[in-house]
Amino acid sequence: MCGELLVQGSKNAALPMLAAMLLAEGVYILHHCPQITDVDHMLELLTDAGCLTRREGHMLIVDTRGADRCSLKGSGAGKMRAGVTLLGSMLGRMHAVEIPYPGGCTIGKRPIDLHLKALGQMGAVFEHREHTLSGYAEKLHGADISLDFPSVGATENILMAATLAEGRTVIRGAAREPEIAALAGFLQKMGAHIEGTGTSVIRVEGVERLHAAEYIVPSDRIVAGTYLLGAVMTGGEIRLLHVPTAHLGILPRILTELGAEVFLKEEQDEIAVKMERRTRAIPYLATAPFPDFPTDLQSALMAALSMAAGPSFLEEKIFEARFQIVPELRRMGARIYEEDSLAVIEGEARLRGAQVEARELRGGAALIMAALAAEGKTVISGMEFVKRGYEDIQGDLKKLGIVLH
Numbered sequence: 001m002c003g004e005l006l007v008q009g010s011k012n013a014a015l016p017m018l019a020a021m022l023l024a025e026g027v028y029i030l031h032h033c034p035q036i037t038d039v040d041h042m043l044e045l046l047t048d049a050g051c052l053t054r055r056e057g058h059m060l061i062v063d064t065r066g067a068d069r070c071s072l073k074g075s076g077a078g079k080m081r082a083g084v085t086l087l088g089s090m091l092g093r094m095h096a097v098e099i100p101y102p103g104g105c106t107i108g109k110r111p112i113d114l115h116l117k118a119l120g121q122m123g124a125v126f127e128h129r130e131h132t133l134s135g136y137a138e139k140l141h142g143a144d145i146s147l148d149f150p151s152v153g154a155t156e157n158i159l160m161a162a163t164l165a166e167g168r169t170v171i172r173g174a175a176r177e178p179e180i181a182a183l184a185g186f187l188q189k190m191g192a193h194i195e196g197t198g199t200s201v202i203r204v205e206g207v208e209r210l211h212a213a214e215y216i217v218p219s220d221r222i223v224a225g226t227y228l229l230g231a232v233m234t235g236g237e238i239r240l241l242h243v244p245t246a247h248l249g250i251l252p253r254i255l256t257e258l259g260a261e262v263f264l265k266e267e268q269d270e271i272a273v274k275m276e277r278r279t280r281a282i283p284y285l286a287t288a289p290f291p292d293f294p295t296d297l298q299s300a301l302m303a304a305l306s307m308a309a310g311p312s313f314l315e316e317k318i319f320e321a322r323f324q325i326v327p328e329l330r331r332m333g334a335r336i337y338e339e340d341s342l343a344v345i346e347g348e349a350r351l352r353g354a355q356v357e358a359r360e361l362r363g364g365a366a367l368i369m370a371a372l373a374a375e376g377k378t379v380i381s382g383m384e385f386v387k388r389g390y391e392d393i394q395g396d397l398k399k400l401g402i403v404l405h
């Protein structure tokens with residue numbers, strides 16, 4: 001790889017912001033919003049709720065003045081999980097919500113017990129019907145909530161609900177991912193009173209009402225990390241622009257451990273990576289909540305380690321089924337063995353082209369990175385999964401010097 005790229009907007013920052021728009025009536029504008037299918041599905045849900053939406057390139061205009069429907073059985077909710085984040089915003093303003101029950105997905109069961117328990121502490125009552133989940137709250141009130149696990153989605157739901165709840169809400173053990181701070185920034189522009197995002201204790205003072213706002217979606221740290229790990233695999237030098245380096249957490253250190261030279265320019269929100277040597281193995285690394293190594297980059301790291309000089313151990317501690325690219329990478333010549341949450345990557349592989357299948361979003365992107373480093377032609381099926389989160393991976397890679405067919 002060789003080139004420079006302005007990284008797309010963040011899927012996991014944009015989705016909760018769209019949900020937050022139901023907290024206030026008005027016309028919202030989101031800039032740098034990624035053109036991905038998960039955003040399309042969320043817009044379907046907002047339309048089901050009575051919103052008008054219009055997209056002009058990376059700018060999204062959403063008019064929520066007609067949003068008066070709280071029962072969403074639209075096609076969007078069933079297709080993905082982000083509909084779950086509508087619980088907090090709909091209970092916050094409309095005091096009622098009905099969504100198709102959010103099933104698990106390929107990477108895990110994805111329970112929402114932490115969401116429901118916390119919203120219950122704020123006065124919401126839930127009813128599980130056969131295919132839908134309904135929630136109701138006369139008026140939400142603040143609560144002192146301790147999360148058993150720093151769930152990103154649960155933190156987002158509580159944060160949104162708390163902005164219009166009566167009194168103060170404290171979230172202890174809150175998620176610290178950059179997407180939480182981005183959502184809080186958006187909510188503050190809407191008039192919410194929030195303190196402590198980025199730390200594990202967030203405080204919210206409920207207000208009477210909020211108003212619409214205009215906001216810029218931050219760049220996608222996982223898309224950035226995918227390409228940085230791809231550059232480690234292919235060799236070369238890439239520069240990624242408009243990426244807040246603080247959002248990358250431990251990743252720059254891991255890239256250095258892999259043998260890359262890393263150049264961070266915090267003031268310019270820029271990171272460059274240069275890889276001119278054999279990838280180094282990493283004896284052991286576990287995925288963990290931010291700022292540690294993100295589960296969403298575990299597959300891309302596995303692909304990189306399959307070529308390393310020596311064995312590595314990777315442990316997936318966030319989701320219970322996130323080693324789905326192991327059989328696909330083995331088909332390309334990687335020697336990887338998995339047992340429960342641990343994967344042993346033997347390394348020393350010379351990846352060769354093969355027919356492989358993407359089964360979920362981040363694994364699919366990792367297979368594309370592996371294909372760039374493989375000898376010969378790789379054909380990847382399941383690109384619809386990749387399009388859920390990567391706006392234009394072919395266009396991005398072309399700017400990084402690689403032409404896909």
Ligand code: EPZ
Pocket residue numbers: 011012015082108109110111112113114115116149150151152153154177295296318319320361362389
């Ligand atoms: C968000 O999912 C992201 N999705 C995921 O990205 C990301 O992998 C994950 O956070 C972790 O960083 C969006 O932001 C849309 P969690 P979320 O609640 O909120 C368990 C991608 O590829 N848990 O932090 O669902 C859960 O089962 C996606 O972009 C409960 O047990 O993640 C999981 O094991 C994949 N009970 C762990 O916590 C709950 O009530 C982390 O889940 C909630 C979660």
